[in-house]
Amino acid sequence: MSTPLGDFIRAKRDSIQPESFGLPARDRRRSPGLRRSDLATRAGISVEYLTRIEQGRDRNPSSAILIALADALSLDPTERNHLRYLAKITGGECARRQPPAPPNRHVRATVRETLRLLEPGIAFVTNRLGDVLAYTSGFELVMRGTGLLDTGTPNLTRYVFTDPRARTLFPDWDQVADERAFDLWLGPSVETSEWFTAELAPVAGQEFTRRLNRHLPPPRVPLRLHHPGGEELRWRRETLELPSSDAQELVVLLPADEATTQAVERLRRRSRGVLRAIG
Structure with missing residues (x-):
């Protein structure tokens, strides 16, 4: 085996x-x-x-x-x-484990306050499964109309593999899909990763399952987004690991070029958002 x-x-x-x-x-x-x-x-x-x-x-x-x-x-x-x-x-695979279960979705008050301090930047709290747990108004602004935030419990991994709009949003869809599948190896725990994989595999299809056995860390490159409003956005990503008891991370998206900075300003002039924390 x-x-x-x-x-x-x-x-x-x-x-x-x-x-x-x-x-x-x-x-x-x-x-x-x-x-x-x-x-x-x-x-x-x-x-x-x-x-x-x-x-x-x-x-x-x-x-x-x-x-x-x-x-x-x-x-x-x-x-x-x-x-x-x-x-x-x-x-540890041979050891007895607790039944797989969803990860904790609670975001500590101090983390939510950190997000507020990052306004009007583009930042969100997630875990290795891809759950989007809290985010700034800037993140909501960039993701509005993409379908990612349409549900009460948005999940980036599920969105990438099951929502056709993801292939338009991410011009480098294969790169993003590789990253999402690989992150399942990194937590938040073996049990929750197995739970999530078992839930997602039947609906995500071969594009998901064939990546589960690849096991090679994909290269980290700038993230490109094709916004529904027609803007082309390029981001550098800064990821900050929160304490292991949280099994969460804070991701900040920084404009990778002046064109992206200007595009975000145009989006802000056309729309306004507020910070939301998803329980």
Whole structure:
């Protein structure tokens, strides 16, 4: 039975061109990527042991092994953090867990006050499932008419995969979809991620399910939006993790260019909004 850790290592290995590590190019008739024997040699472990990890027969590799694999795969800091996270949840998969349940949707008063201080900026509170829990009037202004905020419990992940309007709003839809699927690995907990995935998969279809086993952190690039009012917006994103007990994060969207700044000013002149917190 495969595990999140084994799936990630195998997916990362398959994504590496051997020549990038100074190894001979592979025969085109073979599967792409780095051979298991090559990775085992680079990590200083046996092929048999690497096979057990990838196939889920060894669920508790030591920290030294994880570091060796991270070095052998030339993982960047984000990927190394993800590797440690997957090792943690893989090692605990055999333990008894509480039944999956929705995450806490309460936003603390101090966080709501922080949003008020960010007015009239574009900011919102979310979690790794994509729940939009609270937001500034600037965020409401930018998202008005997109369909994201039409429900009482808006969720960005569900919107991306089930609302046809998302493909118009996000010109780089594939990039956004990769980000949303990947974030499910990061919480707010294994149980709630499983609960959300089970709920969403039947309605989201193959575009969602085929991304669940990809396990490779997508690159973080500027976010592009095509506003229903005809404005083209480009954003830099700053994400601030809230305490782990909240399992939430504060996301601030900053204009990536002068054209976006001017476009937002035009939107503000045509419309006004207020801060809302969604319970």
